[in-house]
Amino acid sequence: MQTEQFIEQLAAGLEPVKRLRTPAARAAIWLALVGCAAALVIASYAHMDTALPRLAIPRIAIECAATGLTAIAAILAAFELSVPDRSARWAWLPLPPLLVWLGASGLGCLRSGLLFHDGSAIGESSHCFIFIVAVSVPLAVLLFAMLRRARPLNPIPVAAMGTLGVAASAAFLLEFFHPYDVTAIDLALHLAAVAALVLLGTALRRPLLRS
Amino acid sequence: MHAAQAGDRQAYGELLREVTPFVRALLRRYCSHRQDIEEMLQDTLLSLHRVRRTYDPRRPFRPWLGAIAARRGIDGLRRRLRVARHEISADARSYETFSEPAANDDIEALRARDELNELLQRLPVRQREALEALKLRQLSLAEASAASGQSVAALKVNTHRALKALRALFQKES
Numbered sequence: 001m002q003t004e005q006f007i008e009q010l011a012a013g014l015e016p017v018k019r020l021r022t023p024a025a026r027a028a029i030w031l032a033l034v035g036c037a038a039a040l041v042i043a044s045y046a047h048m049d050t051a052l053p054r055l056a057i058p059r060i061a062i063e064c065a066a067t068g069l070t071a072i073a074a075i076l077a078a079f080e081l082s083v084p085d086r087s088a089r090w091a092w093l094p095l096p097p098l099l100v101w102l103g104a105s106g107l108g109c110l111r112s113g114l115l116f117h118d119g120s121a122i123g124e125s126s127h128c129f130i131f132i133v134a135v136s137v138p139l140a141v142l143l144f145a146m147l148r149r150a151r152p153l154n155p156i157p158v159a160a161m162g163t164l165g166v167a168a169s170a171a172f173l174l175e176f177f178h179p180y181d182v183t184a185i186d187l188a189l190h191l192a193a194v195a196a197l198v199l200l201g202t203a204l205r206r207p208l209l210r211s
Numbered sequence: 212m213h214a215a216q217a218g219d220r221q222a223y224g225e226l227l228r229e230v231t232p233f234v235r236a237l238l239r240r241y242c243s244h245r246q247d248i249e250e251m252l253q254d255t256l257l258s259l260h261r262v263r264r265t266y267d268p269r270r271p272f273r274p275w276l277g278a279i280a281a282r283r284g285i286d287g288l289r290r291r292l293r294v295a296r297h298e299i300s301a302d303a304r305s306y307e308t309f310s311e312p313a314a315n316d317d318i319e320a321l322r323a324r325d326e327l328n329e330l331l332q333r334l335p336v337r338q339r340e341a342l343e344a345l346k347l348r349q350l351s352l353a354e355a356s357a358a359s360g361q362s363v364a365a366l367k368v369n370t371h372r373a374l375k376a377l378r379a380l381f382q383k384e385s
Contacts, residue, residue: 003231003249003252003253003256004228006253006256007224007227007228007231007256008224010223010224010227010256010257010260011220011221011223011224011227012220014215014218014219014220014223014260015218016216016217016218017216017218017263017264018264019216019264019266019267019268020264020265022267082265083265084262084265084275084278084279084282085270085274085275085277085278149264150262150264150265151261151262151265153258153262153278153279153282153283154282
Protein backbone atom coordinates (compact mmCIF):
# COMPACT_ATOMS: atom_id res chain seq x y z
CA MET A 1 0.00 0.00 0.00
CA GLN A 2 1.21 3.51 -0.77
CA THR A 3 2.23 5.62 2.22
CA GLU A 4 -0.17 8.41 1.20
CA GLN A 5 -3.12 5.99 1.23
CA PHE A 6 -1.92 4.60 4.54
CA ILE A 7 -1.85 8.09 6.09
CA GLU A 8 -5.37 8.76 4.81
CA GLN A 9 -6.58 5.54 6.43
CA LEU A 10 -4.93 6.36 9.76
CA ALA A 11 -6.34 9.90 9.73
CA ALA A 12 -9.82 8.68 8.76
CA GLY A 13 -9.88 6.21 11.66
CA LEU A 14 -8.63 8.71 14.27
CA GLU A 15 -10.52 8.76 17.56
CA PRO A 16 -9.82 11.18 20.41
CA VAL A 17 -7.67 9.69 23.17
CA LYS A 18 -7.25 10.55 26.81
CA ARG A 19 -3.66 11.59 27.35
CA LEU A 20 -1.73 9.49 29.85
CA ARG A 21 -0.45 11.09 33.02
CA THR A 22 3.32 11.49 33.30
CA PRO A 23 5.23 8.29 34.11
CA ALA A 24 6.16 9.62 37.57
CA ALA A 25 2.50 10.37 38.35
CA ARG A 26 1.42 6.89 37.22
CA ALA A 27 4.20 5.28 39.26
CA ALA A 28 3.10 7.33 42.29
CA ILE A 29 -0.51 6.13 41.86
CA TRP A 30 0.58 2.48 41.77
CA LEU A 31 2.90 2.91 44.74
CA ALA A 32 0.20 4.72 46.72
CA LEU A 33 -2.40 2.00 46.04
CA VAL A 34 0.02 -0.80 46.89
CA GLY A 35 1.39 1.13 49.89
CA CYS A 36 -2.13 1.53 51.34
CA ALA A 37 -2.93 -2.15 50.78
CA ALA A 38 0.42 -3.18 52.32
CA ALA A 39 -0.15 -0.92 55.33
CA LEU A 40 -3.56 -2.53 55.91
CA VAL A 41 -2.12 -6.05 55.62
CA ILE A 42 0.80 -5.22 57.94
CA ALA A 43 -1.47 -3.58 60.50
CA SER A 44 -3.85 -6.53 60.46
CA TYR A 45 -1.62 -9.57 60.16
CA ALA A 46 2.09 -8.77 60.75
CA HIS A 47 3.85 -10.07 63.84
CA MET A 48 4.73 -6.57 65.00
CA ASP A 49 6.06 -7.69 68.38
CA THR A 50 8.85 -9.58 66.62
CA ALA A 51 9.15 -7.42 63.51
CA LEU A 52 9.70 -4.06 65.25
CA PRO A 53 12.67 -5.10 67.42
CA ARG A 54 14.26 -6.68 64.32
CA LEU A 55 13.78 -3.48 62.32
CA ALA A 56 15.58 -1.55 65.07
CA ILE A 57 18.79 -3.44 64.15
CA PRO A 58 20.68 -1.15 61.71
CA ARG A 59 21.63 -3.90 59.23
CA ILE A 60 18.05 -5.13 59.00
CA ALA A 61 16.74 -1.59 58.77
CA ILE A 62 19.14 -0.94 55.87
CA GLU A 63 18.11 -4.20 54.20
CA CYS A 64 14.44 -3.32 54.58
CA ALA A 65 14.91 0.24 53.31
CA ALA A 66 16.98 -0.98 50.34
CA THR A 67 14.25 -3.49 49.44
CA GLY A 68 11.63 -0.77 49.51
CA LEU A 69 13.81 1.61 47.50
CA THR A 70 14.49 -1.11 44.92
CA ALA A 71 10.73 -1.53 44.54
CA ILE A 72 10.14 2.22 44.17
CA ALA A 73 13.05 2.69 41.72
CA ALA A 74 12.09 -0.31 39.58
CA ILE A 75 8.43 0.74 39.38
CA LEU A 76 9.40 4.30 38.44
CA ALA A 77 11.85 2.97 35.82
CA ALA A 78 9.16 0.67 34.36
CA PHE A 79 6.73 3.59 33.90
CA GLU A 80 9.42 5.87 32.48
CA LEU A 81 10.61 3.22 30.01
CA SER A 82 7.05 2.51 28.85
CA VAL A 83 6.97 5.90 27.10
CA PRO A 84 8.90 6.29 23.81
CA ASP A 85 11.05 9.37 24.44
CA ARG A 86 12.55 8.47 27.83
CA SER A 87 16.19 7.50 28.22
CA ALA A 88 17.09 3.82 28.38
CA ARG A 89 19.33 4.74 31.33
CA TRP A 90 16.27 4.65 33.58
CA ALA A 91 16.86 0.89 33.67
CA TRP A 92 19.94 1.48 35.87
CA LEU A 93 17.97 3.30 38.57
CA PRO A 94 17.12 0.26 40.72
CA LEU A 95 20.68 -1.07 40.61
CA PRO A 96 22.18 0.82 43.61
CA PRO A 97 19.39 -0.10 46.09
CA LEU A 98 19.32 -3.63 44.67
CA LEU A 99 23.04 -4.02 45.38
CA VAL A 100 22.57 -2.65 48.91
CA TRP A 101 19.66 -5.05 49.47
CA LEU A 102 21.69 -8.04 48.27
CA GLY A 103 24.77 -6.89 50.16
CA ALA A 104 22.92 -6.38 53.44
CA SER A 105 21.13 -9.75 53.16
CA GLY A 106 24.34 -11.51 52.18
CA LEU A 107 26.19 -9.91 55.07
CA GLY A 108 23.47 -11.10 57.43
CA CYS A 109 23.89 -14.69 56.29
CA LEU A 110 27.67 -14.51 56.60
CA ARG A 111 27.60 -12.97 60.06
CA SER A 112 25.09 -15.37 61.47
CA GLY A 113 26.76 -18.24 59.61
CA LEU A 114 23.39 -19.91 59.42
CA LEU A 115 22.36 -22.28 56.72
CA PHE A 116 19.10 -23.30 58.37
CA HIS A 117 17.03 -21.81 61.18
CA ASP A 118 17.53 -23.61 64.46
CA GLY A 119 15.52 -26.75 64.42
CA SER A 120 13.88 -26.02 61.08
CA ALA A 121 13.99 -27.85 57.78
CA ILE A 122 14.44 -26.50 54.25
CA GLY A 123 10.67 -26.73 53.77
CA GLU A 124 10.19 -23.62 55.91
CA SER A 125 12.39 -21.50 53.69
CA SER A 126 10.20 -22.38 50.74
CA HIS A 127 7.40 -20.43 52.47
CA CYS A 128 9.31 -17.25 51.59
CA PHE A 129 9.38 -18.28 47.94
CA ILE A 130 5.65 -18.98 47.95
CA PHE A 131 4.96 -15.71 49.82
CA ILE A 132 6.92 -13.59 47.33
CA VAL A 133 5.31 -15.26 44.30
CA ALA A 134 1.78 -15.21 45.77
CA VAL A 135 1.96 -11.52 46.78
CA SER A 136 3.57 -10.55 43.47
CA VAL A 137 0.75 -11.91 41.31
CA PRO A 138 -1.99 -9.41 42.30
CA LEU A 139 0.53 -6.55 42.36
CA ALA A 140 1.70 -7.54 38.86
CA VAL A 141 -1.88 -7.66 37.59
CA LEU A 142 -2.43 -4.05 38.70
CA LEU A 143 0.97 -2.90 37.43
CA PHE A 144 0.69 -4.46 33.97
CA ALA A 145 -2.88 -3.19 33.61
CA MET A 146 -1.45 0.33 34.05
CA LEU A 147 1.73 -0.20 32.01
CA ARG A 148 -0.02 -1.72 28.99
CA ARG A 149 -2.03 1.45 28.44
CA ALA A 150 1.19 3.00 27.09
CA ARG A 151 1.74 0.04 24.69
CA PRO A 152 5.54 0.11 25.24
CA LEU A 153 7.56 -0.07 22.04
CA ASN A 154 10.44 -1.88 23.71
CA PRO A 155 8.72 -4.23 26.15
CA ILE A 156 11.72 -6.17 27.51
CA PRO A 157 13.11 -3.54 29.94
CA VAL A 158 9.58 -2.47 30.90
CA ALA A 159 8.56 -6.03 31.78
CA ALA A 160 11.87 -6.73 33.56
CA MET A 161 11.71 -3.51 35.63
CA GLY A 162 8.01 -4.03 36.36
CA THR A 163 8.44 -7.55 37.67
CA LEU A 164 11.54 -6.55 39.64
CA GLY A 165 9.51 -3.78 41.28
CA VAL A 166 6.65 -6.13 42.07
CA ALA A 167 8.94 -8.85 43.47
CA ALA A 168 10.87 -6.29 45.55
CA SER A 169 7.55 -4.95 46.92
CA ALA A 170 6.60 -8.48 47.93
CA ALA A 171 10.04 -9.00 49.51
CA PHE A 172 9.59 -5.71 51.42
CA LEU A 173 6.26 -6.93 52.78
CA LEU A 174 7.89 -10.24 53.68
CA GLU A 175 10.24 -8.41 56.09
CA PHE A 176 7.22 -7.94 58.39
CA PHE A 177 6.31 -11.62 58.30
CA HIS A 178 9.82 -13.02 58.63
CA PRO A 179 10.59 -12.96 62.34
CA TYR A 180 14.12 -14.40 62.07
CA ASP A 181 17.43 -13.59 60.42
CA VAL A 182 17.87 -14.42 56.76
CA THR A 183 19.78 -17.65 56.22
CA ALA A 184 21.71 -18.52 53.10
CA ILE A 185 18.86 -20.77 51.99
CA ASP A 186 16.33 -17.97 52.62
CA LEU A 187 18.40 -15.50 50.63
CA ALA A 188 18.81 -17.97 47.78
CA LEU A 189 15.07 -18.56 47.72
CA HIS A 190 14.29 -14.83 47.88
CA LEU A 191 16.59 -14.26 44.94
CA ALA A 192 15.21 -17.29 43.12
CA ALA A 193 11.67 -15.94 43.53
CA VAL A 194 12.68 -12.47 42.28
CA ALA A 195 14.66 -13.93 39.36
CA ALA A 196 11.84 -16.34 38.43
CA LEU A 197 9.31 -13.50 38.43
CA VAL A 198 11.54 -11.23 36.35
CA LEU A 199 12.13 -14.01 33.82
CA LEU A 200 8.43 -14.92 33.70
CA GLY A 201 7.36 -11.29 33.30
CA THR A 202 9.93 -10.75 30.55
CA ALA A 203 8.88 -13.92 28.74
CA LEU A 204 5.21 -12.90 28.85
CA ARG A 205 5.92 -9.28 27.90
CA ARG A 206 3.98 -9.25 24.63
CA PRO A 207 0.60 -10.47 25.91
CA LEU A 208 1.06 -8.53 29.18
CA LEU A 209 2.00 -5.25 27.55
CA ARG A 210 0.10 -5.43 24.21
CA SER A 211 3.23 -4.55 22.27
CA MET B 212 -0.19 16.25 17.75
CA HIS B 213 -2.05 17.98 20.51
CA ALA B 214 -5.01 18.46 18.13
CA ALA B 215 -4.70 14.85 16.94
CA GLN B 216 -5.04 13.61 20.52
CA ALA B 217 -8.31 15.52 20.68
CA GLY B 218 -9.50 13.74 17.50
CA ASP B 219 -8.81 16.40 14.80
CA ARG B 220 -8.48 14.20 11.70
CA GLN B 221 -7.40 16.94 9.33
CA ALA B 222 -4.61 18.13 11.63
CA TYR B 223 -3.52 14.52 12.12
CA GLY B 224 -3.35 13.84 8.36
CA GLU B 225 -1.34 17.02 7.83
CA LEU B 226 1.02 16.14 10.67
CA LEU B 227 1.67 12.63 9.34
CA ARG B 228 2.36 13.99 5.84
CA GLU B 229 4.66 16.65 7.27
CA VAL B 230 6.73 14.24 9.37
CA THR B 231 7.10 11.64 6.61
CA PRO B 232 10.34 13.09 5.09
CA PHE B 233 11.91 13.44 8.57
CA VAL B 234 11.04 9.83 9.48
CA ARG B 235 12.21 8.55 6.08
CA ALA B 236 15.57 10.32 6.57
CA LEU B 237 15.93 8.76 10.04
CA LEU B 238 15.13 5.30 8.71
CA ARG B 239 17.82 5.57 6.03
CA ARG B 240 20.32 5.01 8.84
CA TYR B 241 18.98 1.49 9.23
CA CYS B 242 18.38 0.53 5.63
CA SER B 243 19.10 1.70 2.09
CA HIS B 244 16.49 -0.38 0.26
CA ARG B 245 13.66 1.91 -0.83
CA GLN B 246 10.84 -0.57 -0.44
CA ASP B 247 12.02 -1.62 3.04
CA ILE B 248 12.24 2.03 4.11
CA GLU B 249 8.62 2.57 3.04
CA GLU B 250 7.62 -0.51 5.03
CA MET B 251 9.45 0.77 8.13
CA LEU B 252 7.93 4.21 7.59
CA GLN B 253 4.42 2.73 7.64
CA ASP B 254 5.33 0.68 10.74
CA THR B 255 6.51 3.89 12.40
CA LEU B 256 3.30 5.75 11.53
CA LEU B 257 1.22 2.83 12.80
CA SER B 258 3.20 2.79 16.07
CA LEU B 259 2.77 6.55 16.41
CA HIS B 260 -0.98 6.01 15.97
CA ARG B 261 -1.06 3.30 18.64
CA VAL B 262 0.97 5.16 21.25
CA ARG B 263 -0.39 8.64 20.53
CA ARG B 264 -1.82 8.91 24.04
CA THR B 265 1.73 8.82 25.49
CA TYR B 266 2.69 12.11 23.84
CA ASP B 267 3.00 14.90 26.37
CA PRO B 268 2.47 18.35 24.73
CA ARG B 269 4.75 19.93 27.32
CA ARG B 270 7.67 17.98 25.87
CA PRO B 271 9.19 18.39 22.38
CA PHE B 272 7.60 16.34 19.60
CA ARG B 273 10.69 15.39 17.58
CA PRO B 274 12.47 13.26 20.21
CA TRP B 275 9.20 11.41 20.83
CA LEU B 276 8.72 10.70 17.13
CA GLY B 277 12.45 9.99 16.66
CA ALA B 278 12.36 7.37 19.43
CA ILE B 279 9.42 5.60 17.74
CA ALA B 280 11.16 5.67 14.34
CA ALA B 281 14.44 4.40 15.86
CA ARG B 282 12.65 1.50 17.51
CA ARG B 283 10.88 0.55 14.28
CA GLY B 284 14.15 0.99 12.36
CA ILE B 285 15.90 -1.46 14.69
CA ASP B 286 12.99 -3.91 14.40
CA GLY B 287 13.08 -3.60 10.59
CA LEU B 288 16.84 -4.19 10.56
CA ARG B 289 16.45 -7.27 12.73
CA ARG B 290 13.69 -8.57 10.46
CA ARG B 291 15.87 -8.05 7.39
CA LEU B 292 18.80 -9.87 8.97
CA ARG B 293 16.54 -12.74 10.02
CA VAL B 294 15.09 -13.04 6.52
CA ALA B 295 18.54 -12.78 4.92
CA ARG B 296 19.74 -15.69 7.06
CA HIS B 297 17.05 -18.04 5.74
CA GLU B 298 16.10 -16.77 2.31
CA ILE B 299 17.78 -15.81 -0.95
CA SER B 300 16.29 -13.00 -2.96
CA ALA B 301 14.75 -14.23 -6.23
CA ASP B 302 15.39 -11.54 -8.81
CA ALA B 303 15.81 -12.05 -12.54
CA ARG B 304 19.58 -11.64 -12.45
CA SER B 305 20.31 -14.51 -10.10
CA TYR B 306 20.46 -17.86 -11.88
CA GLU B 307 21.59 -19.91 -8.90
CA THR B 308 18.36 -19.23 -7.08
CA PHE B 309 17.35 -22.67 -5.92
CA SER B 310 19.29 -25.46 -4.35
CA GLU B 311 17.39 -28.14 -6.33
CA PRO B 312 19.51 -28.76 -9.49
CA ALA B 313 16.44 -29.58 -11.62
CA ALA B 314 15.18 -26.03 -11.01
CA ASN B 315 17.95 -24.69 -13.24
CA ASP B 316 17.35 -27.16 -16.11
CA ASP B 317 15.39 -24.70 -18.24
CA ILE B 318 18.01 -22.00 -18.20
CA GLU B 319 20.79 -24.54 -18.81
CA ALA B 320 18.88 -26.02 -21.76
CA LEU B 321 18.61 -22.55 -23.29
CA ARG B 322 22.30 -21.97 -22.88
CA ALA B 323 23.14 -25.38 -24.40
CA ARG B 324 20.96 -24.60 -27.46
CA ASP B 325 22.77 -21.31 -28.02
CA GLU B 326 26.16 -22.99 -27.76
CA LEU B 327 25.14 -25.78 -30.17
CA ASN B 328 23.88 -23.24 -32.74
CA GLU B 329 27.17 -21.42 -32.57
CA LEU B 330 29.17 -24.61 -33.15
CA LEU B 331 26.92 -25.68 -36.03
CA GLN B 332 27.67 -22.41 -37.78
CA ARG B 333 31.36 -23.35 -37.78
CA LEU B 334 30.81 -26.61 -39.73
CA PRO B 335 31.18 -26.76 -43.53
CA VAL B 336 27.86 -26.06 -45.30
CA ARG B 337 27.31 -29.60 -46.65
CA GLN B 338 28.00 -31.24 -43.31
CA ARG B 339 25.71 -28.80 -41.51
CA GLU B 340 22.88 -29.39 -44.01
CA ALA B 341 23.22 -33.17 -43.64
CA LEU B 342 23.20 -33.01 -39.84
CA GLU B 343 20.25 -30.63 -39.64
CA ALA B 344 18.16 -32.65 -42.08
CA LEU B 345 18.83 -36.10 -40.64
CA LYS B 346 19.40 -35.48 -36.89
CA LEU B 347 17.63 -32.24 -36.00
CA ARG B 348 14.64 -32.31 -38.39
CA GLN B 349 14.72 -36.14 -38.41
CA LEU B 350 13.93 -36.53 -42.14
CA SER B 351 14.40 -39.90 -43.85
CA LEU B 352 17.48 -40.38 -46.07
CA ALA B 353 15.34 -40.11 -49.25
CA GLU B 354 13.61 -36.90 -48.02
CA ALA B 355 16.88 -35.36 -46.92
CA SER B 356 18.47 -36.26 -50.24
CA ALA B 357 15.61 -34.60 -52.13
CA ALA B 358 15.73 -31.50 -49.91
CA SER B 359 19.49 -30.99 -49.96
CA GLY B 360 20.38 -32.28 -53.41
CA GLN B 361 23.07 -34.54 -51.90
CA SER B 362 23.19 -38.26 -52.68
CA VAL B 363 22.25 -40.73 -49.93
CA ALA B 364 25.88 -41.88 -49.63
CA ALA B 365 27.12 -38.26 -49.45
CA LEU B 366 24.53 -37.50 -46.73
CA LYS B 367 25.74 -40.48 -44.66
CA VAL B 368 29.38 -39.48 -45.03
CA ASN B 369 28.69 -35.78 -44.30
CA THR B 370 26.58 -36.64 -41.20
CA HIS B 371 29.35 -38.86 -39.87
CA ARG B 372 31.96 -36.16 -40.52
CA ALA B 373 29.74 -33.46 -39.01
CA LEU B 374 29.29 -35.42 -35.77
CA LYS B 375 33.01 -36.09 -35.58
CA ALA B 376 33.81 -32.41 -36.18
CA LEU B 377 31.23 -31.31 -33.60
CA ARG B 378 32.66 -33.71 -31.02
CA ALA B 379 36.11 -32.23 -31.66
CA LEU B 380 34.74 -28.66 -31.38
CA PHE B 381 32.97 -29.47 -28.09
CA GLN B 382 36.13 -30.91 -26.61
CA LYS B 383 38.10 -27.89 -27.77
CA GLU B 384 35.55 -25.48 -26.28
CA SER B 385 35.36 -27.18 -22.91
